[in-house]
Amino acid sequence: MHPVKTQGLREGAFSFPVAQHMNQDWPSACLTRGPCSVPCCLCWMQANLLPPPLPTRPPHAATMPFGNTHNKFKLNYKPEEEYPDLSKHNNHMAKVLTPELYKKLRDKETPSGFTLDDVIQTGVDNPGHPFIMTVGCVAGDEESYQVFKDLFDPIIQDRHGGYKPTDKHKTDLNHENLKGGDDLDPNYVLSSRVRTGRSIKGYTLPPHCSRGERRAVEKLSVEALNSLTGEFKGKYYPLKSMTEQEQQQLIDDHFLFDKPVSPLLLASGMARDWPDARGIWHNDNKSFLVWVNEEDHLRVISMEKGGNMKEVFRRFCVGLQKIEEIFKKAGHPFMWNEHLGYVLTCPSNLGTGLRGGVHVKLAHLSKHPKFEEILTRLRLQKRGTGAARHPLARLGVGGGPLEAAEGEAGHPGEVGWTRATPL
Structure with missing residues (x-):
């Protein structure tokens, strides 16, 4: 495993994503199960990381x-x-x-x-x-x-670890089925988050959509999100008309996503016409966030400081179901089928599209000579915590904050994957 750094990365500051599977034989996504076969093709981009360059890569x-x-x-x-x-x-x-x-x-x-x-x-x-x-x-x-x-x-x-063309995907967004997860050690856990992506049926995906389609997706999404009430009441911030004050506030909150710089995204056409019809919506409490027209039509994120993953997951499930119901009533359900589950741009995110994670402080373990070996055995990959793309990237302070993330697109369903105990 090779260490990677981002601009502004502090010494000793890392985060950890875990790649995804669609293997129905894996129960509860225990992090100590066998090593993942490959990292996600977009793992490098969750925090604007670029893979170490190949000597044979063209200079352009x-x-x-x-x-x-x-x-x-x-x-x-x-x-x-x-x-x-x-x-x-x-x-x-x-x-x-x-x-x-x-x-x-x-x-x-x-x-x-x-x-x-x-x-x-x-x-x-x-x-x-x-x-x-x-x-x-x-x-x-x-x-x-x-x-x-x-x-x-x-x-x-x-x-996805042997997921066959005849396999059927399981979806479980009943947060009451999640047991535990509300007692992660506050001495180590700095913040918790769960995220997923969703695609709106009837529109092409970001690598292929036209300007008109992208704007229609934005309009439909803003109308849906602005109809949310209660704990989900919030506001939309379009990137192209954002004021300097709004932009700075979103930067301070670590919500802002910037124009993709990774060649993996650029070559697939996802940065065309940037920042037209892209934006960020979040609730008034800044605990429920939706990116519009980034890598997927919608990227839904629930997060908060501390280690109450159970509450983060509850908010995630309730908010996501509310959004999906609004889109259905408008005649635009999310892309889904019984084999692939929720359909997203990258094959690595098919299924639940779920990734859950916590920021943890492991000041001494990160200096251990077998640190890399430990990460490999736990199916973890260290990533820099200094990038704006990641909504929780800079919440950790001192002692080398890490992110242990698990999230999978497969048979255990959303609840099953969230049951995994990070570190």
Whole structure:
């Protein structure tokens, strides 16, 4: 495992995400179970981290804009002439995409026009790292997972610990089923959070959406969120018209997400037209937060200082269900099916899309010579805590704050994954 740092990272300050699975054989997501096969393709981006560069990476890759893959003249060339050079790549897409499969799928497209080359471009432009296997592909709409299932199914199965095309996903958002989680040691736990993503049916996903679609998603989302009452009553802050005072307050609260800089996001087209139709909504108590039109249509986050994960999860479930009901009544349910669960942009987030985490102080353990080995055995990966993308990134102070995060897109359901005891 290789340490990574971000701009502004204090010495000894780290956080820990855990990759995701869709394996129905895993009970309760115990953190001491076997090591994860791969980290999430977007794990590096949860705090604006960039993977250690490959020596073979083109010098322009770090600033590579969205590639134009819609050149119809490419059909004048044989599939083998258009097949990408994946000889030095380390991602799931490169493992699965053979010349034969490329030939089979390259002429296909979804009803909205998303093609195989659109799916794989981020993985082609970003070879990965020899020790870090990324996913290497994205979906452009709900239909992508069906039209290109010959590519996605093996990737999902490998990425999510053997989750087969015939498996069915379990969703459990009954927070009363969660036992414990309200007594994490306050001497170590600084803050707790749970987050997920949601996609709105009838619209294409961020890698493929048009300006009009993106604005329609924003309008629909703001109307829905502004109708919330009680503990969820709040306000929306559009990025493009945000005042300096509002921006500074969101920075101080560690809520603000900035324009993506990772080549994984840039190459997939998710930063197009930035910051048009992007924004942040949060409740008056600043404990329930929604990002609009970032990596997914919606990124829903529940959080608070301290170690009462049970309360954080209660707020998460109740708020998320309220939002989903509002969208359903408006005729726009979230993308979901019994196999994939909730459909999101990156295959790594399919299912629950859930990630839960706590910031913990481990001042002495982080200096232990076997610290890296401990992380590997617990399926944890250290990450910098200084980035603005992460809503709790800078709450930890002194002694090297860490984030132990577990969250999985699979059969145990939301409650099952949240039962896991971080560290």
